[in-house]
Amino acid sequence: MxxxxxxxxxxxxxxxxxxxxxxxxxxxxxxxxxxxxxxxxxxxxxxxxxxxxxxxxxxxxxxxxxxxxxxxxxxxxxxxxxxxxxxxxxxxxxxxxxEASENFESMAEATIMLMLTSLYDLHGAEKQLRDLQPRPKGPMSARMVSGKTIGIIGYGNISRAIIRRLAGWDAQILVTTRTPPEAVDGIRFVELDRLLEASDVVIVMTSLAPETRNLLDAARLRRLKPGCVFINTARGGLVDEQELCRQVATGRISKAALDVFDSEPLGADSPLRQLPNTILTDHIVGHTxxxxxxxxxxxxxxxxxxxxxxxxxxxxxxxxxxxxxxxxxxxxxxxxxxxxxxx
The missing domain is CATH 3.40.50.720 (NAD(P)-binding Rossmann-like Domain)
Structure with a gap:
């Protein structure tokens, strides 16, 4: 049998x-x-x-x-x-x-897409055209990757695939991980609080476990660099979602791109849905x-x-x-x- x-x-x-x-x-x-x-x-x-x-x-x-x-x-x-x-x-x-190479390569590509879409305010530019608004005459909202500090929380296969793709983009890469290697070219390994305070873009890319649940609690989210872009394609339970919503609403986080949430699917009454400076996808953004x-x-x-x-x-x-x-x-x-x- x-x-x-x-x-x-x-x-x-x-x-x-x-x-x-x-x-x-x-x-x-x-x-x-x-x-x-x-x-x-x-x-x-x-x-x-x-x-x-x-x-x-x-x-x-x-x-x-x-x-x-x-x-x-x-x-x-x-x-x-x-x-x-x-x-x-x-x-x-x-x-x-x-885990397959197709998985982490797809997620790396999707995460970089979310970063670029957020930095370059793609949805804002789209809305300006669709709503027949005049071309903006003041300062541009789009920002380059070049010269920015990108902080990645976690150092697994997806993080490494992201880092490989960012080579040559003239960005500083900070990484926090529980067991950092001695040295890797092009990366600085730092403590989590330092990463949050220094990064123009924060990418959450670590696994959810009892010891990492609510890793980014309210106190840590308040350490974020003002105006940063916040991306989570890992697990919603890593982040205090209520405090994250407050930080996005006040503009301290200029853009948040979220593919995962503490409760999935995201509730119809979630205040995140009402915030114009968010990109929200249903745990599917990297599913190729x-x-x-x-x-x-x-x-x-x-x-x-x-x-x-x-x-x-x-x-x-x-x-x-x-x-x-x-x-x-x-x-x-x-x-x-x-x-x-x-x-």
Whole structure:
């Protein structure tokens, strides 16, 4: 019998989940797709699951207790903050994400687009033409990247891709990260407060974890350089959204470009929607065709390696790998016996 894989996620991304299912089924595994909470599924079915692919669906101690034979919790995308890493480690279960070069390259391009759109006031120039307003005669609102200080919070793959693209733009790059390397050409590693005070553009590009939630609280947001551009394409929970809204409303933040929010989708009554100096997108700004096409392919690879007894290179809790090897043996995946079902 082929190994059993459960795919769980909201109905709103049903097409993506089905594409992942087709890819994993094509690799020779029995697949079940559900839009229901994991704990609502029949216990006997959960007991057969050897790999769980989940998007947004929370997985903690209770879910792991109900999945006694699961070897890996796999997020098909880069984010995996809905998975309890500590609980997974205690059960010797790998946590694997779907990070792909298409993902971080797309996000880097999109983030730079938001920076340029904000600095050059593209929407203001568009509005001037569409509303038949006269050409401005006073000082221009657009600002160059050249000569600016760009502060990046975090130093992962997306941050590095942004930095590579900014090489030659004659901008100073500041980076804050928990474990800075000794030296990198063209970058200054500084403390977070120093970055906020000195940067003309602040880009939030770090992961959300218990220790980083509300990283940019009200006190820190008040340290921002007056007139700065603020960009968040990481996670909304990193920022005090109410204080951010106040800073944008007063103009201390001249432009805010936000792809993520503390509660998603952004509420219809959110005051951010009323602010003209914002760019708001629905956690989708860097989702390219190329990135989408990579998600099912990498999910299938992660499942195949996990069931085959090889820790995937995208394993996020590598400290449990040796215990995982000792606990879980490979399971043959019979392609001719594979099946797909829906619940």
């Amino acid at each position: 082929s190994a059993s894989v459960l795919i769980a996620g909201p109905e709103s991304i049903g097409r993506l989940l089905n594409d992942i299912s087709n890819s994993v089924t094509g690799a020779g595994f029995a697949v079940t797709v559900t839009h229901q909470p994991i704990l609502s599924l029949p216990p006997l079915m959960l007991a057969e699951v050897q790999a769980l692919i989940c998007v947004v669906s929370p997985v903690g101690r209770a879910e792991l207790d109900a999945l006694p034979n699961v070897r890996a919790l796999i997020s098909p995308i880069t984010g995996y903050d809905w998975i309890d890493l500590e609980a997974a480690g205690a059960k010797d279960v790998l946590v694997v994400n779907g 065709r190329e990135m989408y096409d990579a998600i099912p392919r990498i999910a299938a690879v992660n499942v195949a390696e996990t069931i085959g007894g090889t820790p995937p290179e995208r394993t996020r809790n590598r400290d449990v790998v040796e215990r995982w090897r000792a606990k879980w043996g490979p399971v043959a995946a019979g392609a001719d016996e594979s099946k797909a079902s829906r619940t």
